Amino acid sequence: MNPSFSSAFARYSMRPSLRNNLIIALAVLVSVVAIAQSVSTYQLCRTGMSALLDLRLEQVAMRMRGDLADAIPSAPARGSQPSRDIVITIRKPGANVPLRSTEPSLSLPASAPAGFSSEMVNGERWRIYTLRRDASVIQVAQRSSVRNELVRETALTTLWPTLILLPLVLLAVVVIVHRTLRRLTPLGQAAQSIDAAHLNPLPVTGVPGEVLPFVESINRMIERLAQVIESEREFIADAAHELRTPLTALQLQADNLQPHIVAGNQERFQELRNGIARSGMLIGQLLRLARADAPLDAAIEPADVSSIVVDAVSGVLPIAAARGIDIGADAMLADKVVASRADVAIAVKNLVSNAVRYTPDGGTIDLQMRREANALWIEVTDTGPGIAEESLPRVFDRFFRANSSTQVDVEGTGLGLSIVKAITAKYGGQAVIRNRHDGRSGIVAAVSFPLASV
Structure with missing residues (x-):
């Protein structure tokens, strides 16, 4: 991976993001609320279900006070009752053997207090409701393991709405934050386009009050x-x-x-x-x-770049011929650009004259035009000594001059390339200077201007 790209990515990844911070904060808040609500609902459901099962035991005991007790067989088969059913025992006070019981193998404690209690019977914990009357003791019991299973199954069903809605709410948070902050995107684009040639104020229409x-x-x-x-x-x-x-x-x-x-x-x-x-x-x-x-004129007549390139080459041709420099233009295009002809001519002439000045006798200078997106590029490639890599970032600075062997300013004033940069920036174009990477010495100087609509 390119080291410069890696460092740029690292800087970007470490940069705080308002969008990410909002999404994370709201997601954490929603998750905490959802978890708290789920735990609360789960506990309330368990409590309510336990109370409902207790009510069931109490109601069955109350019904056993009447003739329904006679429906219980006096001698049922041992172990015939399903394990999940409740057990009913009716006995006389002081008697060791139950008068009637749905499960004779289960001996519920006769000493259990009136009302609800939890007792260990035959190695299992039971929930027992004891109803004492003058003539009999009625006990209705249910295994605690069965009760816990019923309570747990019922309580877990209350968590499904939260499990389904939580991802939807988190997705809604992401969408809402994205759509809200998307209103700032045009503002960022407008700020990015600001330079010395385009000092336009940022739009305030639709900007949130906080910003x-x-x-x-x-x-x-x-x-x-x-x-x-x-x-x-x-x-x-x-x-x-x-x-x-x-x-x-x-x-x-x-x-x-x-x-x-x-x-x-x-x-x-x-x-x-x-x-x-x-x-x-x-x-x-x-x-x-x-x-x-200077500020851009309101009305600009599109300029024919091919004729400008021809004029620039013609202007230096006598000097190039006298020094044996082979100069020529390839890939001439008939496109026009949205820029003043005089400004484009100055920019191209500076680059061509610069190449002639620093290309040694017998060298080569090639001009080329190409389209890229909505821009037209004019490239000037020479076989000069090139530019020191540490000087490349400063070649467009005003009054900057590199050493004599790699000096690139057309007239030795340190302003030639600054003028080229200012002209291209004024029209929304670019100016680029780079060393050749095709095994030969020299530089590639290129400028771009926006294409005129046909």
Whole structure:
């Protein structure tokens, strides 16, 4: 498994989840309530069933006071009564032998107290109801094991509704929590789309009241951030405009002075002119960066990327030919993108010029276009020295320059790739720089823009 993927998964798995916390808390609460209710119902059912069986013994004893006692045979066969039936014994006071009994082999204790009692008879525990009258003693008994079995079977039937309903309730908890928090999904997607080029406030429509203060605070932060970025952009644009005029004047004065510079100072004078030219180049880059950071125009005419790629290659072809660099474009597509032609041209030109600048003489540069999902990608692959892996994450930082052997900035200002990144981000695209992994040195620089609907 990819180590970076593993570490990302580990971080995600360790991240607390509001949805999971709610589901676990509610599931535990419902389970505890269900278990408590089941235990309570089970105990109440056992108590009620025991009372019902006792009532049955008492009622039978009461009926034996009348003529029903004569229905009991005076000499029944021993062991003929089923074990689950109740046993009835009628005896005269002080007599050792029962007058009548449904099970002669069972000698119920005549000394049992009136009412209910539990006695050991023949090695078994019995529940006995004793009714004493002047002329007789009536005892009705039932095995405690039979009673316990009846009570247990009846009480267990009360647990089935809980066993069936508990999973359904837990499923309902999961569904309800998921549907409730799903309302926050569009909010998360809107927050994820926020960047320096898209500082739109988060929507507050339909946001739960508990989350609304948090969303409003984020919107206020976005508003402050947008003001700071706009102030920065305006400062860069104003400063570049203000500096362009005096630098242009310096360039003109240097051109006018060149014939009057003595031969011994020509080399130093040329260094001065080159410094002025680099300053002018930096100001131009700053202006392009300010335009790239500017808000998106409401109406954008789709741009034909194939013609932009052809123009970019044509612009560097003389330099490439002079250095023996083989440059060409494959897989040209007729698709258009939702972006300004001027911005797309700047981004592609920067990548192509960058490749020409750092591809050694006799090298190769390939341009390719491809569709992926709803985006059009333009890739520039060269055979240059490549980029140090530790520098790759910073190549799009403003004013960042790698070492001279792997420097990727088109004009040495540290702003070329920042401009490319700003342009693609403004239109919802991407900019990617990676080293080649096909056994050759060099980089693959790619930009994407959203495809225009046909």
